[in-house]
Amino acid sequence: MTEPEENVGILESNSFSMSRLDELDGNLHDLVARREALGPCYRLFYQHPLHLVRGRGTRLFDADGTEYLDMYNNIPSMGHSNPYVTRAVTEQLGLINTHTRYVHENILDYADALLARLPQEIDRIMFMCSGSEANDLAVRCAQLYTGGEGIIVTAEAYHGNTALISGLSPSIGRDVPMSRTMRMIPTPDTFRLGTEEIGEWMCARVSEQIADMRRHGIKFAGVLFDDIFSSDGVIPGTPGFLAPVVELVHKEGGLYLADEVQPGFCRTGAGFWGFERHGITPDIVTMGKPMANGIACSAMAIRHEVLDAFAAKNPYFNTFAGNPVAMAAAKAVLAYIDEFGMLEHTRVMGEKLLGAVGEVAKAHPALGDVRGSGLFMGVDIVEPGTTEPDRALAVRLIEQLRENRVLISLCGPYGSVLKVRPPLVFDDADLDFFVGALEKSLVELGK
Amino acid sequence: MTEPEENVGILESNSFSMSRLDELDGNLHDLVARREALGPCYRLFYQHPLHLVRGRGTRLFDADGTEYLDMYNNIPSMGHSNPYVTRAVTEQLGLINTHTRYVHENILDYADALLARLPQEIDRIMFMCSGSEANDLAVRCAQLYTGGEGIIVTAEAYHGNTALISGLSPSIGRDVPMSRTMRMIPTPDTFRLGTEEIGEWMCARVSEQIADMRRHGIKFAGVLFDDIFSSDGVIPGTPGFLAPVVELVHKEGGLYLADEVQPGFCRTGAGFWGFERHGITPDIVTMGKPMANGIACSAMAIRHEVLDAFAAKNPYFNTFAGNPVAMAAAKAVLAYIDEFGMLEHTRVMGEKLLGAVGEVAKAHPALGDVRGSGLFMGVDIVEPGTTEPDRALAVRLIEQLRENRVLISLCGPYGSVLKVRPPLVFDDADLDFFVGALEKSLVELGK
Numbered sequence: 080m081t082e083p084e085e086n087v088g089i090l091e092s093n094s095f096s097m098s099r100l101d102e103l104d105g106n107l108h109d110l111v112a113r114r115e116a117l118g119p120c121y122r123l124f125y126q127h128p129l130h131l132v133r134g135r136g137t138r139l140f141d142a143d144g145t146e147y148l149d150m151y152n153n154i155p156s157m158g159h160s161n162p163y164v165t166r167a168v169t170e171q172l173g174l175i176n177t178h179t180r181y182v183h184e185n186i187l188d189y190a191d192a193l194l195a196r197l198p199q200e201i202d203r204i205m206f207m208c209s210g211s212e213a214n215d216l217a218v219r220c221a222q223l224y225t226g227g228e229g230i231i232v233t234a235e236a237y238h239g240n241t242a243l244i245s246g247l248s249p250s251i252g253r254d255v256p257m258s259r260t261m262r263m264i265p266t267p268d269t270f271r272l273g274t275e276e277i278g279e280w281m282c283a284r285v286s287e288q289i290a291d292m293r294r295h296g297i298k299f300a301g302v303l304f305d306d307i308f309s310s311d312g313v314i315p316g317t318p319g320f321l322a323p324v325v326e327l328v329h330k331e332g333g334l335y336l337a338d339e340v341q342p343g344f345c346r347t348g349a350g351f352w353g354f355e356r357h358g359i360t361p362d363i364v365t366m367g368k369p370m371a372n373g374i375a376c377s378a379m380a381i382r383h384e385v386l387d388a389f390a391a392k393n394p395y396f397n398t399f400a401g402n403p404v405a406m407a408a409a410k411a412v413l414a415y416i417d418e419f420g421m422l423e424h425t426r427v428m429g430e431k432l433l434g435a436v437g438e439v440a441k442a443h444p445a446l447g448d449v450r451g452s453g454l455f456m457g458v459d460i461v462e463p464g465t466t467e468p469d470r471a472l473a474v475r476l477i478e479q480l481r482e483n484r485v486l487i488s489l490c491g492p493y494g495s496v497l498k499v500r501p502p503l504v505f506d507d508a509d510l511d512f513f514v515g516a517l518e519k520s521l522v523e524l525g526k
Numbered sequence: 527m528t529e530p531e532e533n534v535g536i537l538e539s540n541s542f543s544m545s546r547l548d549e550l551d552g553n554l555h556d557l558v559a560r561r562e563a564l565g566p567c568y569r570l571f572y573q574h575p576l577h578l579v580r581g582r583g584t585r586l587f588d589a590d591g592t593e594y595l596d597m598y599n600n601i602p603s604m605g606h607s608n609p610y611v612t613r614a615v616t617e618q619l620g621l622i623n624t625h626t627r628y629v630h631e632n633i634l635d636y637a638d639a640l641l642a643r644l645p646q647e648i649d650r651i652m653f654m655c656s657g658s659e660a661n662d663l664a665v666r667c668a669q670l671y672t673g674g675e676g677i678i679v680t681a682e683a684y685h686g687n688t689a690l691i692s693g694l695s696p697s698i699g700r701d702v703p704m705s706r707t708m709r710m711i712p713t714p715d716t717f718r719l720g721t722e723e724i725g726e727w728m729c730a731r732v733s734e735q736i737a738d739m740r741r742h743g744i745k746f747a748g749v750l751f752d753d754i755f756s757s758d759g760v761i762p763g764t765p766g767f768l769a770p771v772v773e774l775v776h777k778e779g780g781l782y783l784a785d786e787v788q789p790g791f792c793r794t795g796a797g798f799w800g801f802e803r804h805g806i807t808p809d810i811v812t813m814g815k816p817m818a819n820g821i822a823c824s825a826m827a828i829r830h831e832v833l834d835a836f837a838a839k840n841p842y843f844n845t846f847a848g849n850p851v852a853m854a855a856a857k858a859v860l861a862y863i864d865e866f867g868m869l870e871h872t873r874v875m876g877e878k879l880l881g882a883v884g885e886v887a888k889a890h891p892a893l894g895d896v897r898g899s900g901l902f903m904g905v906d907i908v909e910p911g912t913t914e915p916d917r918a919l920a921v922r923l924i925e926q927l928r929e930n931r932v933l934i935s936l937c938g939p940y941g942s943v944l945k946v947r948p949p950l951v952f953d954d955a956d957l958d959f960f961v962g963a964l965e966k967s968l969v970e971l972g973k
Contacts, residue, residue: 094627107629110629110631110634111629113634113637113638114629114634116634116637116638116641116649116650116651117626117633117637117650117651117652117653117848118650118651118652118828118830118833118837119833119834119837120652120833120836120837120840120841120842120843121626121652121842122627122841122843123627123628123629124627124628128628128629129628129629130628130629130630131622131624131628131629131630132621132622132630133621133622134621134622134623134624139622139624152624152625154624154625154845154846155623155624159622159623159624160619160620160621160622160623164619165616165619165620168615168616168619169612169615169616169619172607172611172612172615172616172820173607173609173612174579174580174581174607175578175579175580175581175586175606175607176581176602176606176607176820177578177581177586177599177601177602177606177820178599178601179564179568180541180569180570180571181570181571181575181576181577181578182554182557182558182561182570182575182576182577182578183577183578183579184557186564187557187560187561187563190560190563190564191560191563194563202563203563203564203565204563204564204565205564205565205567205568207656208655208656208659208822208846209654209655209656209659209844209845209846209847210845211659211844212655212656212658212659212687212688215688215689216687218689219689240659240663240842240843240844241659241662241688241689241690242662242665242666242688242689242690243688243689243690245840251840251841252839252840252841254838254839254840255839255840255841367845368845373619373623373624373846373849373851374821374822374846374851375655375821375822375846375847375852381565383565386565386566386567387565387566389567390565390566390567391701392699392701392702393567393692393698393699393701393702394567394569394698394699394702395567395568395687396567396569396687397656397658397687398601398656398657398814398815399601399655399656399820399821399822400656400822401564402820404820404821405822
């Protein structure tokens with residue numbers, strides 16, 4: 080089987096190469112050429128990049144007026160250009176937008192609303208601008224509270240871009256040095272492990288890594304897991320399989336850090352938070368992307384006793400974080416979720432989508448595994464009848480889907496898993512359009 | 527003389543203590559009490575916190591309708607609730623707000639506009655959400671390019687809140703462990719050194735720390751300086767004094783990192799960037815706070831050869847950074863700067879303000895040193911006729927100024943320097959109001 084090491088990480092799975100600039104025409108060529116000013120770290124999706132100028136709900140429009148169904152972007156979770164969010168931001172910008180050293184209701188109302196949706200043990204919340212900043216602070220809190228430095232993540236995890244968190248994000252790229260006090264467990268690949276009951280397997284892997292830390296004189300501080308393992312390939316597994324893992328982590332003196340940047344905010348349909356599927360109570364919960372539908376906003380929710388260990392020594396201030404405008408946008412997202420019953424909508428649409436794609440897979444065995452929870456699915460593209468990943472086909476499939484006006488991308492250790500993650504306002508018409516385009520694309524590719 | 531160690535860092539200079547909660551009344555009491563949900567890291571300005579609900583230009587209004595002149599906040603540099611920014615954000619939110627993996631003009635237009643204002647050697651720019659993220663990446667780039675780890679900062683520097691950058695921010699607090707590869711030079715305190723010609727002094731201090739690094743087996747990577755030394759007490763010094771420092775740093779194989787989060791965007795009146803006062807060309811320039819007038823936005827501008835060392839190994843993606851809405855706000859700020867001639871306005875108003883506060887100091891010797899560039903001033907509060915800082919008076923003065931409807935704060939190693947940093951839309955009426963309130967407050971305090 081292809082080894083994960085041969086791959087290049089999630090950031091490379093679906094990207095344009097500047098060496099192909101000359102293949103682009105006209106205005107697009109000129110715009111892409113101008114991106115040289117941004118330097119070589121920036122990546123564009125697709126071999127023929129998209130120039131998007133407008134969005135509404137689940138739909139995106141390019142400069143030529145072509146309409147696409149967005150099956151990938153989870154930041155505008157309440158829909159592109161959500162008018163509730165626009166109105167809230169505009170109104171607040173017209174009033175005031177200062178920082179948290181003055182009293183303002185927005186941050187308090189929002190903090191109360193989020194804490195009310197979290198287990199009661201998690202009774203403090205702090206705001207940042209990005210999921211990276213939230214994870215950076217969460218790891219430091221866990222380290223100070225436990226007195227340990229050792230953090231365990233999964234082999235294809237991505238948790239952010241700061242110095243500390245890059246070192247805990249193995250999927251960033253094979254050349255990026257990892258933290259010397261970090262240990263990885265393999266991707267909990269239910270498809271290739273042949274079972275969704277992987278709690279015992281996970282516990283064994285975590286135990287091994289704690290033992291390895293001990294051998295190297297590293298004190299265990301905790302695990303940092305995305306509970307649907309988004310960049311590992313979107314792996315829901317059996318609900319509850321993480322419960323014994325949390326128990327083990329606590330027994331070993333560590334903390335359970337739930338990175339809810341992707342599974343949070345109703346995405347999995349099983350609860351407001353992804354971890355609710357497992358009936359667990361994390362020690363720290365981080366969140367970001369969909370929180371404010373695109374306005375920079377993230378947070379770390381935490382047990383007060385864990386935070387106190389950090390706060391005793393460290394002041395913390397974050398200029399833009401929790402400002403009245405970001406909080407107005409975030410409040411609008413919560414209000415939208417409640418008014419339109421987005422959790423239930425996500426659950427219902429997710430079941431329909433899983434069923435429909437499952438049907439497609441019956442006729443197209445290149446779709447080797449179809450799994451998901453809510454509107455978050457992974458579709459493993461394989462050599463038919465095997466578990467052998469077919470990355471080349473996966474890349475051709477997303478390009479073909481783009482021809483058929485569906486935007487989507489890839490993830491997983493082999494870069495071969497379709498990451499299906501539309502805005503949550505996804506509806507029946509979107510479902511029909513997606514399934515039609517998927518079937519058409521597979522037929523066009525002869526699969 | 528009071529030792530800097532006795533102080534508690536900039537974050538503590540002017541803050542409310544929750545132990546005094548019972549002294550607050552009514553709605554304010556209830557709102558402040560609710561901040562327990564945010565945990566103990568959050569600080570409020572003033573012994574009696576402010577509940578601000580509206581702002582316009584340089585003015586802020588509390589919940590009781592009381593109007594204040596803002597002499598402190600540099601994020602809304604183009605004025606609170608700037609209508610150009612509100613319009614730009616609203617329009618863009620109604621169109622599209624995705625990420626940098628699709629082509630969009632806003633980021634390209636803005637990148638070009640900023641690079642055109644930077645020295646031509648600095649030819650790449652990347653966007654982040656916060657100044658902390660920008661400095662985090664800048665330091666990693668410097669370390670990868672030089673192969674060194676050693677970074678030199680000033681003794682009261684504040685550069686941000688990530689794990690890496692907290693360790694390079696000694697003013698955060700005396701209990702926060704600093705990076706083991708960081709070295710500090712003393713605050714370049716022109717007032718107490720008795721001269722503004724401190725280039726030679728700075729070179730000697732930097733050389734000492736490079737020698738100390740060598741002794742400890744740490745390879746020098748560079749210096750990270752805010753060129754007006756904002757949290758060290760706002761110290762402009764003689765224009766040009768940093769030129770020999772840059773020369774020394776380069777001779778020693780290091781890079782010069784200019785943290786322009788505070789001095790950038792016309793603040794010093796001497797140029798669009800603070801470093802222009804010194805006629806220097808940094809290797810990396812970071813920026814943030816006023817960039818988008820309050821919408822989260824920051825950036826790192828860099829020489830391509832330095833970035834290439836990082837980019838060769840590290841992909842980098844930042845979810846919200848450089849998105850069309852943040853870039854629309856940032857473009858609106860630049861347009862406002864140009865349309866209203868904000869650089870020249872800042873220079874002219876800064877000279878008037880420096881002159882006027884200088885006059886006040888003649889009659890009130892507690893104002894021991896009045897220094898500044900543009901609309902960024904430090905006023906050293908001392909025991910008259912000495913250089914002995916009078917922190918107690920400084921704290922009473924900002925409280926008295928607040929009674930007289932001026933909002934301002936403190937900085938510097940002794941927490942005794944008035945940090946005068948109004949929105950740049952500060953005008954003659956504001957000047958009269960501030961000077962009147964300053965004189966009145968000093969008289970009321972018997973100084």
